[in-house]
Structure formats: C-alpha cells, structure tokens
Amino acid sequence: MDLGLNEAQQMLKTTAQDFLAAECPDTYVREMEGDERGYTPELWAKIAEQGWLGLIIPEQYGGVELEFQDLVVLLEEMGRYMLPGPFFSTVVLGGMSIMDAGNEEQKQEFLPRIAEGQIIMTLALTEPSARWDAAGVELTATQDGDSYTLSGTKLFVPNAHVSDYMVVAAKTGTGDEDISLFIVPTQSDGITQTLLKTIASDRQSEVAFDNVKVPASALLGSENNGWNTINKVMQWGAIGKCAEMSGGGQQVLDMTVDYAKQRTQFGRPIGSFQAIQHHCANMATDVEGSKFITYQAAWRLSEGLPAEREVAMAKAWVSDAYRRVCALGHQSHGAIGFTKEHNMQLYSRRAKASEIMFGDTDFHLASVADILGL
Amino acid sequence: MDFKFETVDENFRSEIKDFVDAELPWNWREEDLDPEDAKDSILVREFKRKLGDQGWLTMAWPKEYGGQAASHMRQVVFNEEMAYRGISAGDAGIRMVGPILMLYGTDEQKEQFLPKIASAEINWSQGYSEPDSGSDLASLQTRAVEDGDDFVVSGSKIWNSAHADSDWMFMLVRTEPDAPKHRGISFVLTELEGQEGVTIEKIPMMWDAYRGLVTFDNVRVPKKNLVGEQNRGWYVGAALLDFERSGVDRPARAKRVLEDLVAFCKENKRNGRLLSEDPIIRNELADLAVQIETTRLMCYNVAWMQSQDLIPNKEASITKVYGTEMINRLYGLGVKIMGMYGQLDPDSKWAPLRGRIENAWLRSFGGMVAAGTSEIQRNVIAQRGLELPRG
Numbered sequence: 001m002d003l004g005l006n007e008a009q010q011m012l013k014t015t016a017q018d019f020l021a022a023e024c025p026d027t028y029v030r031e032m033e034g035d036e037r038g039y040t041p042e043l044w045a046k047i048a049e050q051g052w053l054g055l056i057i058p059e060q061y062g063g064v065e066l067e068f069q070d071l072v073v074l075l076e077e078m079g080r081y082m083l084p085g086p087f088f089s090t091v092v093l094g095g096m097s098i099m100d101a102g103n104e105e106q107k108q109e110f111l112p113r114i115a116e117g118q119i120i121m122t123l124a125l126t127e128p129s130a131r132w133d134a135a136g137v138e139l140t141a142t143q144d145g146d147s148y149t150l151s152g153t154k155l156f157v158p159n160a161h162v163s164d165y166m167v168v169a170a171k172t173g174t175g176d177e178d179i180s181l182f183i184v185p186t187q188s189d190g191i192t193q194t195l196l197k198t199i200a201s202d203r204q205s206e207v208a209f210d211n212v213k214v215p216a217s218a219l220l221g222s223e224n225n226g227w228n229t230i231n232k233v234m235q236w237g238a239i240g241k242c243a244e245m246s247g248g249g250q251q252v253l254d255m256t257v258d259y260a261k262q263r264t265q266f267g268r269p270i271g272s273f274q275a276i277q278h279h280c281a282n283m284a285t286d287v288e289g290s291k292f293i294t295y296q297a298a299w300r301l302s303e304g305l306p307a308e309r310e311v312a313m314a315k316a317w318v319s320d321a322y323r324r325v326c327a328l329g330h331q332s333h334g335a336i337g338f339t340k341e342h343n344m345q346l347y348s349r350r351a352k353a354s355e356i357m358f359g360d361t362d363f364h365l366a367s368v369a370d371i372l373g374l
Numbered sequence: 375m376d377f378k379f380e381t382v383d384e385n386f387r388s389e390i391k392d393f394v395d396a397e398l399p400w401n402w403r404e405e406d407l408d409p410e411d412a413k414d415s416i417l418v419r420e421f422k423r424k425l426g427d428q429g430w431l432t433m434a435w436p437k438e439y440g441g442q443a444a445s446h447m448r449q450v451v452f453n454e455e456m457a458y459r460g461i462s463a464g465d466a467g468i469r470m471v472g473p474i475l476m477l478y479g480t481d482e483q484k485e486q487f488l489p490k491i492a493s494a495e496i497n498w499s500q501g502y503s504e505p506d507s508g509s510d511l512a513s514l515q516t517r518a519v520e521d522g523d524d525f526v527v528s529g530s531k532i533w534n535s536a537h538a539d540s541d542w543m544f545m546l547v548r549t550e551p552d553a554p555k556h557r558g559i560s561f562v563l564t565e566l567e568g569q570e571g572v573t574i575e576k577i578p579m580m581w582d583a584y585r586g587l588v589t590f591d592n593v594r595v596p597k598k599n600l601v602g603e604q605n606r607g608w609y610v611g612a613a614l615l616d617f618e619r620s621g622v623d624r625p626a627r628a629k630r631v632l633e634d635l636v637a638f639c640k641e642n643k644r645n646g647r648l649l650s651e652d653p654i655i656r657n658e659l660a661d662l663a664v665q666i667e668t669t670r671l672m673c674y675n676v677a678w679m680q681s682q683d684l685i686p687n688k689e690a691s692i693t694k695v696y697g698t699e700m701i702n703r704l705y706g707l708g709v710k711i712m713g714m715y716g717q718l719d720p721d722s723k724w725a726p727l728r729g730r731i732e733n734a735w736l737r738s739f740g741g742m743v744a745a746g747t748s749e750i751q752r753n754v755i756a757q758r759g760l761e762l763p764r765g
Contacts, residue, residue, distance in 0.1 A: 002678070317668050
C-alpha cells in the first residue's frame, strides 16, 4: 500500500504549482471569465511546452506516456488554480476517447496534434434531456454510402466554441445502446453553436447539427459500440472532476484558515473562536476524504481494475464535500467572501458546476445502491 | 498510489477468517452477549484467550516481550477482520498498560504483569475520568498521599469497567497538588479485587450496559506500583507504543451493519413494497456506504502514515470524529428503516436483528464522547493540524 504520491508525481505537483502560480494567477482567471475565448493561446502554448497535453498519450504518438493517476495529480492543481480553458475537454474528453476507441490512423492523426497543442477537442454527449445515460442520446447518424449524416441537438458541450473537433455521440440503431461516436470538425457545414451563460463562467454551448455530413472514416470505434467508450470516458471525466474539486477544496480550506488567522473581531483572531475552528476542522475532514476517495478510484482506473463502485462513490462524496467546504468557507469569511472582489465566489461557483458534471450525487448513489444489491 | 495490501497480509486475512469460522458461528456477535451475564462473560474471555494463543492479541508488541512486531498494515487487517466479525479484540491491558510498562515499568513490574497481560488474564479498567474532570482531564483531583511504603488514595473514578469483573485499575492520581496541573499527576496500578476502601457502583447507561463509578476512601497502594517517575504520570499515560491507531474497526463494523441492513431491506416490505425498492432508502443506504468507504480510506491513511514514520495528528482526530459520527448516523438510519420495529428492545421477540440496531444506536452516542469528544477532536484538528490560534 502506498497512499502518497510517488517521486515523479510529487515533482509534477510542485512543477504544476509553480507554473500555475506564475501563469494562472487569480487575475488571469478573472480576466478569462469575461473573455470571448475563455483562455489565451499564449498560455495554451506554454501548457503544451510543459508536456501536459500529452501527459498520458503514448510516446509513439508524441506523448509522455504517464498514467491516469498522474493526470489526476495535475488536475488537482488545475482545480486549485482554477485553470480556465479547454484542457479538460481536450485531454480527458476528446483525447481519451480517441486513445480508447481510435484506430491506428485516427490515433496518428489526432494524438500528436493534441500533445503539441495544435488542436482543441471536446465531447458532444448530452442533449436537451440532460441525461447522462444512453437514452439521452437522440441525435441520429444515418449512413448513406460512405458517409454519415448527423441530425439533432447537443447541449452543455464544453468549449465547443473554440474546439477544432468534437467527438459526437449519435444514435445509429434501434437498440437502447446503439450509439456510435464520430470525430466531427467543428467547422462542418450544418453546425450552429450558441454559447450558454453558466454559473462557473465556463464555456458550454448548444450545438445544433442540421444534416451534417461526415465521411465513414470519422466513425470512432465500431458502429453501435460507442457507449462502451462513453462509459469509460464518463468514469475518467468523473474522477478528473473529482481531482479538480479536491484541489479546489484544499485551496478553499487554506484560504479560510489564513483568513481566520488574520481577521480580528472582538480583539482576537476569529480563528481562535471554537465555532470557526470547528468549521475549519469539518472542512479539513471533507478535503481529506475527497483526496483519498478520488485517489482510490484513479488508481483503479490506472491499473485497469473494475472501478464502477469506486468511481460512483468518489463522485458522490466529492460533489457533496466540495459544496460543504465552500459553504463553510463562505460562512467563515463573512460578507467579504461573497463579494465579486473575493476569490471565494470563484470557487463556490465552480464547485456547483462540478457537482453536476458527469452525474451528481444522487445519480451516483443510485449506482452505488445497485452495486450494494438493493 | 497503491491501494492494495501486500499478498502476505491478504493471506493473513484469510487465515483469520478460517480461524474465526472454525471457532464461532457466522452470526455470532459480541454485542449480542450480555456483559452482565457470567456465562457470556466467560465465553468472551475464553475466545479472547484463544486469540491470545494465536499470538494475535500482542502482534504489535516488540519481539523481546513476546510480540511479533507486526507491521501497521498487518494490524489493520487483524483489527478490520475482528470488528467485521463482531469481536472486540481490543484490550486495555494489551493496548495501554503493557506498552506503558515496557517503556516505563520496573523489571519487577514487567515480570509481574506483562505475561498475564499478554494472555489477557488480567481484566483492566481505566481510572482516568472523574466526575468533575472529563474533557479537562488534567484537572483530576483523586489524591494520592505518600505514607511510608504506600500511597493513600482518595477520590473517585468514573466511566470505567470496574464493575464488570475487573481485577486491576491503571489510574492517574494527583501526587503534587501545588504543581501546575499537568505536573502533579502520577500513574499507578491499583488492585481492585478485595481492596479495602474501594466501593464500586454501577451506573446504568441508556443502552444495555453499565459503567463503573469507583470511590477510593484512603485506599493503600504500594509505592512499587507507581509506574514511571512520580509527578510525571501525565506523560506516562500519554505514551503510545507503535500500535496502528487508525480506528479502522469503525468502518469495518459499519460495513457488516450495512450488509445486515441491505439484507433486511431485501426481505421486508412496507406498504406493500420491498424496502430495497424505496428510492429514498436506497439513496440513504448508498450514502452511508460512501461514508463508510471514505472513513475506511482515511483510516488506512493513518496507519499508512504510521508505517512511514509520519505522525498522524490531525489525521487520527479526523478518523475519530468522522468515524464515530458516521456510526451514529448509520445506526440512526437503521432504526429509521425498521420503522415501528426500530424502537424494540433486544429482548423483544419482535425485534429485528435481535434489537442490535436499536441498542447500538443508543450506544453510538458514547463513541462521540469517549476518548476525546468530537469537540475536543475538532479543537485538535484546528489547533494542531491547521495551526489556528488557541482561544
């Protein structure tokens, strides 16, 4: 058993902290909240230089070939520093889909470009029904000779507005899970996008597909087998989000403890009051739990072990825990914490968004109940 | 990151399972026994002795004292399996008195006590809390006055197990009333059996058990029973041998309870529907399963830190607070799920699962108070762990 980070992970963590502290300060995060793209190509290029876009991509495709658990260490720090932009959607959603289901040609075509920072990707999965299961996929892809025609609407597609390609989940048969995946250039004829205004000021879009034609070579994996990949991407995505939340929670705890030490009321630091101390102790407990329940699932995913139970438990726990941590962080900060000027609100808005991404607590508890045999 | 146990430890887990399966029926739970019933109490003692014969009770002891110097993770395996099987293998003698004697005892004391402690022959009770000294333990007032070769002890000790067939008490007494409160305390061993001036009362708890209140009226304790230096007893009592102290027994016990509740829900209906099909109950049980899992991992982390020679301060307090509060929520949910039946005492023929859940829910309040209340633990997390200023 080894519940800590190995040497390489510790180094990655330190490097990430140094890099993000310098390149992604809160001023940048705030600037990007109102920016049209939501990130800057300059920072994107620097991230590519770090090798992070290819962190888990095999060496033969230009990556560093580390494991998913290493990516989780990095995502924790990105959550702590609230890195804006399409890292998650490119690496976890687009990249890992191709790594899982892509044929040799597709891997050759896309993975090196992801690793080098040349393309931005995303996953177009959810639709107006906002379901996370296969029944939520109603957009159809109809085969016509050596091409497919896609019609339907995707909703809540992250970073679609800046993406070069989308992995699109489409219905290709009559069976419940007859879903196929397609790599679709975002600029294809027939695609229209509308940006949504969201609680976390991230970038999600409505993406309408009006008879969008793609060649048969755009099919990712075999026909009607797409849900198999989506299941895995949902697990990676859920644990990736857990990692971001875990890192964000740690930062909220640190900020709150610092504030409690320096803020004085009644002639003493508020951190000397038991009420505040106990808020902080409860936050520390939630942060501690978040870390290990996330690591356990990340480790199982890295090892290729069955992780359905551990992923569901992690997302259920961390979603609630991060919300509780932010709530206590706000309470301890008093009025200044919910001003726009303060960073607390940046975290609590993101906590809410992450909570519902890839299934909220109730969604995952339902899986846990099934696994318990209920 | 690596969340699996060593193969040798997993093999050890199987060995324990086989042993317990051979010795006890699967449904056996120590909590179903009546500690006041001599027959049950003998059964518990006998089984404990068998565990002792396996060398398992003292596995954490150093080899020179007959232990196995077992790794922290191996201890975790043992403690998990015992708790899951409803066996309380913890023993104050083995966990506390023995290690303290190894560190501070005289040769004579070691010779007199260690072998009997190792074989669980002495039933110890703990003499720390007093009626006026709970969380503020160092304010204790039980007085020990030197008189020739003896201390003369007067005062009272509460919340102990002295009433339950206890032979000896390890206790903190005040030997220097004028010193600062932590520095006037000594650690002594007092024989209770047939001791003049000792009165033991039983305090009924709201669950099916008692705690002892012992009054000492000029009780003579030989000075040779002083452990460590006089007036250094606070530090003697705080000594810890390298036992795993993750509290992993809580999630292990909770796992078993959850399994019982799941089985109950799959067999019982309310309003014509199986409880296991009720979406609220499914959600609540799944939520508890997640809490149990998270507790287990936080406990593993404490033991793992110990194995790495790291000191789990905040981490140990976190598992204590969260673990005991989780147990309280778990039993509370169990009682609720059982509906009208949830209120029945263990001796009712209608009581589901032998009334175990009802009784354990009442008892679970004790967990959040004993050995450092949740509030004291949160203070420790905040002040020692997060370095917030003391009030």
